Amino acid sequence: MAEIKSTMDLVMERMAKMTANSETVNNDEEFEKAGMRLAADFLSGKVTDLAGELAQQPAESQKAVYKGAADILMRNITLPRDEEVKDRAEASLNGVMELAGALGVSAVSQTCSELQQILQQYNQHKEQVVQQLEEALRGQLEQQYAAQGVDPGQLRASMHPKYGEEMGKMQQDLNGQYLQAMDQRKELILEQLGLV
Template identity: 30%
Template sequence: MAEIKSALEIAMEKAEKIGKASTEEMSRLEAMDRGRRLAARFLKEKELNLEEEIKKVPPQEIHVLLEGLEEVFLRNIFLPRDQDSLTHTISRALEGLRLIKGPQASRILQEIERLLLGYLQMKSDLYQRFRQQFQSNMAGLEQAIAQQYGLSGPIDPEALPQFQEEWQKVEADLKERFQQQLNQLKAALLTL
């Protein structure tokens, strides 16, 4: 079974190929990796006090550790599939960014929250409208199927492959529009 390598191990291998990494480069890579691991722990463990953990880091490593934290938190802010992913992983990543970025990031983080909630709401509304429209266009199809197969009663449009294909196209367009806005907000966070 192949081993999964951490970013630090991969970077170390690259450094060996290029030449020996300086001790400064090595400590930078280690601090970055420590930040990434701390962010992963913060996302999983509700009781972890991130501020206390950061205080334990030597002052010369804080900046690089914060870069590692920020990288993981930003990667865990994505367009949610459903309300659960928004309330668990994404909310925790936003909370982590709020802690490491401070009050100057609160406006952007609030915009991200509004964008993600708006995305879920628009996706739900769009799905309902799409389903109703598809169902109203199916009236003739229901009659043809009933005559051909001797079935009666309404057909669930979601069970039809054509419905799924068309919905995926509509959903992809919606995702693209919201993803562009989310990427802009994430880029704005990086400048702080």
């Protein structure tokens, strides 16, 4: 009977350890969610001092809170399709700088500058590539019309049968290049912050 009791005690001890471990995971998840909420409030303008809000969190939860905040900020650094997305990405970069300041990590500023430069160059590069594609397609149309003896009049590249297909390929290639460069910088920032 003593063996059964000791086996039962072992099972109970294991259950207690598993419960303690799962509580720690749940607490970390809750703290990460709190950090996510703070970052979302920062991006929406409800919180103006992200670093101050994060510093008010309990010491044992700060890494998880910072990790959650960094996650939301990184998700919002995206290719600028329009002014609203561009503004949100810039606000996210400012939030990352506040996080870095709160953690005392100065190396992040260089990487954030690189990310900001990538975001600024994206629209310029996109406009250049679109213009080059349109000029090339317009040239092809002019040659076709001239060969047929037809006056090209006011040609638009969008009249070319391959315009949509070529534009899609161009956009996909361009986005792929820029997203890869951005993802590398984002990963580096997380490493520099010690949140990976």
